[in-house]
Each structure stands twice: as structure tokens, then as C-alpha cells.
Amino acid sequence: MGHSKVEKAESHERIVKVAAGVFRELGVDGISVADLMQCAGLTHGGFYRHFGSRDDLVAEAVERALKDGSAVADAVAANPRSTIDAVVDAYLSLAHRDNVASGCAVTALANDVARSTERARSAYSLQVGRYVDLIMRLIEPMPQKKRRAAALAALATLVGAVSMARAVNDERLSREILKSAADDLKARLA
Amino acid sequence: MGHSKVEKAESHERIVKVAAGVFRELGVDGISVADLMQCAGLTHGGFYRHFGSRDDLVAEAVERALKDGSAVADAVAANPRSTIDAVVDAYLSLAHRDNVASGCAVTALANDVARSTERARSAYSLQVGRYVDLIMRLIEPMPQKKRRAAALAALATLVGAVSMARAVNDERLSREILKSAADDLKARLA
DNA sequence: ATTATCTATAGATCTATAGATAATGC
């Protein structure tokens, strides 16, 4: 039974981190407060010392998921020698398709966020903007005018392809979706 | 209190129809059996004479939503003079974005289906195949070899754009997503 | 003294079932 301010901050961090993963995997309504707290190594009674309500955690966890889910993209952005092809291949990889809990939340939480609080939707909107900016920088050779529109359309292709690849239960079709989207994107952004 | 076989079939139909809409709008876990039955004008006790379990209704309602949601696409497919531009404009319209309950279930149910039964996922896979076939027919001028890949990538763009347009709470950005995707699709499929 | 966490539980809600009621259909 830890009690210091440091330990409380660590508990809070652990709850949000667990929720950010589980919400992406099982949906925002896919797990109870009690089960979440157990996953974080705590009992459910302590929950309300950290959050005013379940919705408060949802908002904070969505923000966290959006940040965490762009880890790969952030790494790419930090390296000036990165290419758009590398981003496309990473986003449309089998690894990303199969690891929802650590993957991009713009895809994993799209439907949940559309039904969620303004706070969650604002965080989502900001993250979309960040992705668009990243893609724009990576396709600079393209004429300036159409660059933002092309980046938005490219992001839509990435998100839609991974969404469908996860929903179908035909492995061959799933891979075909990812590969077709990747080939198409590389060709049109080159 | 109706009791004929015809009336039972009508009740069943009404429950599935209501569920197909509400599940798209609120998510598969977004409404209780009792509330669904009330929406269908029945009391919740009668539910289990129609379905073995809630999951059975989910599977049937997902199948129905996938069929209903392609109504516009089906109409386009039936008319030999239809164009790919008409499909793109309809799919990426504000009307489609704002009417989730009657819209395309490949977008609205993607995340729920990924976590659902094999039956629901099979229905989803089939519907993806139907959309791809439809788009392929509409872009016949394109060289045969790349047609299927282009159709899959186009479908991904449609699905991703509507998903994001619904999740963001910035109306300007939402419209920009739809318009950018539409312009990009029309240009690359021409 | 304060507070982070725990145990226990209240109150609401959800799925599913039991038994009653009122029609249909042989």
C-alpha cells in the first residue's frame, strides 16, 4: 500500500497507460473500471481518487492513446532522412495490423471517439493535423498547392486500409488490402 | 398482442432493422436488449423467442447493416450509366457522414466487427468484396492488371475519410477531409 | 494531519429466464 505523491503519480500513470492500450483493443466500453484497476495492479475502490468519473479517464486515455500511437510516426519525423515509403510500409505492416493496443489510435478509436466527449474529439482532431503535417513534409517534391489535399487523402487511405484489414476474417484479403493500399500510396505520392 | 406467424416475422424484422441502425450509430455495445425491444415497439421479455442470445442478434444485425448500408452503391451498380465520380461524391457527402445509422457499415462497424464473431466478420469480408467488384467495374478504362489494387485502395480511402470526418469535432477540418479525399480519388481513378 | 489505497456495499443496469396472458391455427 504505497502512499507518497510520487507513488500516486505512478499509479495514475499506470491506469492511464493500461486504459490507453485496452481501450484501443477492446473499445472504450470493452472493459470495466474494476478490471482496468486490476490490470494496473490496484483495486477498483481507489479509482475515484484519480478520476472524477469513468468518462474523465476515457478522455485522458484517448489523449494518451493518440500520443502513444504515433510513436513510429514521431520517430520518422525526427529523422530528416526518412521517406514517405517508410511511413506507409510501417503503417500498413502486419505488425501494426496485429498490435491494436499499441497502434495508431486515429484508426483504432475512430468510431469510439466520434461518439465521445468534445475533449476526446479535440485531441483526435489535433492528432489528425499532426499526421497531415508529417505527411506533407515527406512529400515536399509535390507541387505545394495540392500537397495538403494529397496528405489528407493519403492519411484516409492508411486509416481505411488498416480498419478493413482488421475487420475481415480472410487473411488473404486482409493482406491484399494492406499491400494494395501501400502500392497505390507509394505510386501516387512518388 | 399479435400472435400470428406473419406478425412474428414482422416483429423479428423490426428488431433486426432497429438494431442494424442503432448498432451503427451507438456501437454494438451502445444499447441494451430492453431498449432495443422498446425501439421496436416490444417488451424485452419477448426477445429470446426471436434470438438465442444477444450475440445472435448482433450477428444478424451486422449482416443486415452491411446490406442496408450499400443501398446507394447497389443503386449505382444497377444503373449501367453510373460513374465512379457519382459513387465517390455520394460516399463522401455530408449526408453520408451525418447519417451513420443508415450509412455504410463497412465504415460504421469496422472496429466493432474486428472484435466480433466469425459470422459477423465473414459478412463484413463479403461486403468488402462486393464494394471492390463494384468499383472495379466503374474504373474499367484502367489497365486490367492494376484495377483490383486500385479499387481496394480507393475503398480504403473512402472508409478512412468518412471515419475521420465523423471523429473530428472541427467542422472545417471534417469537410476538408471529405473534399480532399474526393478530389484525390476522382483524379487518380480518371 | 493528510491521503493513497483497500474492503465492502449501495444502487443502477444488463442478460436471460419463468410463468401468465391472449391470440392463432389445427
Place this chain on the structure above:
DNA sequence: ATTATCTATAGATCTATAGATAATGC
């Protein structure tokens, strides 16, 4: 006689709260 629907409720689960416990930090 059969059955579609209704009322009522059992049993499980979920969010949130109350009060106890055990550590921190003045």
C-alpha cells in the same frame, strides 16, 4: 394445443461511494 408477447424477477455486472487502514509529510 400452440405460441408470440407480456409482466416480473433472478443473478451477474457496473459505476460510484462510504468508511477503514496504513503509509507519508508537516
